Amino acid sequence: MSFITYLINGISLGSVYALIALGYTMVYGIAKMLNFAHGDVIMIGAFTTYSLCSTMGLPPVVGVAASVIVCTVLGILIEKIAYKPLRKASSPLAVLITAIGVSYLLQNLALLMFGANAKSFTSVVSVAPLTLAGGQIKISGETIVTILSCIFIMILLMLFINKTKAGQGMLAVAEDKGAAQLMGINVNATISLTFAIGSALAAIAGVLLCSAYPSLTPYTGSMPGIKAFVAAVFGGIGSIPGAFIGGILLGIIEILGKAYISSQMADAIVFGVLIVVLLVKPTGLLGKNIQEKV
Numbered sequence: 577m578s579f580i581t582y583l584i585n586g587i588s589l590g591s592v593y594a595l596i597a598l599g600y601t602m603v604y605g606i607a608k609m610l611n612f613a614h615g616d617v618i619m620i621g622a623f624t625t626y627s628l629c630s631t632m633g634l635p636p637v638v639g640v641a642a643s644v645i646v647c648t649v650l651g652i653l654i655e656k657i658a659y660k661p662l663r664k665a666s667s668p669l670a671v672l673i674t675a676i677g678v679s680y681l682l683q684n685l686a687l688l689m690f691g692a693n694a695k696s697f698t699s700v701v702s703v704a705p706l707t708l709a710g711g712q713i714k715i716s717g718e719t720i721v722t723i724l725s726c727i728f729i730m731i732l733l734m735l736f737i738n739k740t741k742a743g744q745g746m747l748a749v750a751e752d753k754g755a756a757q758l759m760g761i762n763v764n765a766t767i768s769l770t771f772a773i774g775s776a777l778a779a780i781a782g783v784l785l786c787s788a789y790p791s792l793t794p795y796t797g798s799m800p801g802i803k804a805f806v807a808a809v810f811g812g813i814g815s816i817p818g819a820f821i822g823g824i825l826l827g828i829i830e831i832l833g834k835a836y837i838s839s840q841m842a843d844a845i846v847f848g849v850l851i852v853v854l855l856v857k858p859t860g861l862l863g864k865n866i867q868e869k870v
Contacts, residue, residue, distance in 0.1 A: 615801015
């Protein structure tokens with residue numbers, strides 16, 4: 577029964593990674609850039625909810641809604657101020673270095689505002705735990721809400737991409753920015769919308785992560801952000817279903833690695849599996865080979 581418990585906890589953690597990885601893969605698929613400040617947007621979202629709920633005593637719904645709004649606006653501002661001027665830069669390293677700079681900026685702003693000491697995050701989930709197999713398996717409310725939220729958001733996102741005009745515009749921009757602009761699609765607005773959606777998902781992921789693991793510091797988003805990027809690459813960066821599958825698999829591998837091999841080696845196992853997968857299939861599980869004409 578312990579294996580089933582570990583598996584469920586792995587799916588729960590993987591669901592958080594999947595939500596974060598969706599932001600990475602959407603931005604890369606459409607804007608062809610890696611937003612390494614994405615992990616710190618998670619932290620900002622969690623601190624927003626912490627400030628409103630744990631400090632001011634407002635209802636969890638208000639805290640989560642405010643977190644989504646703050647992170648959405650923050651994502652748009654980061655894209656407009658930091659990334660848009662470099663969109664046509666001769667070297668892709670310019671955007672990468674800027675993203676790292678934005679990441680450190682957000683971390684240090686959080687340090688100035690909240691300090692370096694860990695804060696105790698009050699869970700926003702009020703769902704009762706589920707007991708199965710005569711009490712041998714106990715699933716926490718946070719785990720239930722995290723898994724269901726991830727599945728629900730994934731379905732909504734796929735419907736949005738495939739069924740709405742804005743979603744079709746994203747697909748067109750991802751395929752060819754120049755051709756999309758000639759067809760009347762506002763490329764700048766589409767990229768901003770992508771950052772907004774990715775940052776909103778990061779806010780939800782941050783709140784769910786801190787509800788399950790109730791400790792919050794200015795560095796809370798760093799490692800989950802890196803692992804979510806690994807999940808996006810694992811599943812095939814640029815592929816939304818790939819980000820979902822990669823996140824779930826990564827969470828399962830991490831939890832099972834901690835349980836059956838070594839808790840100290842769990843991160844090394846995760847990155848090791850990524851290396852093996854990329855050696856076998858360099859584009860990731862659901863990635864596609866892109867042929868360039870010379």
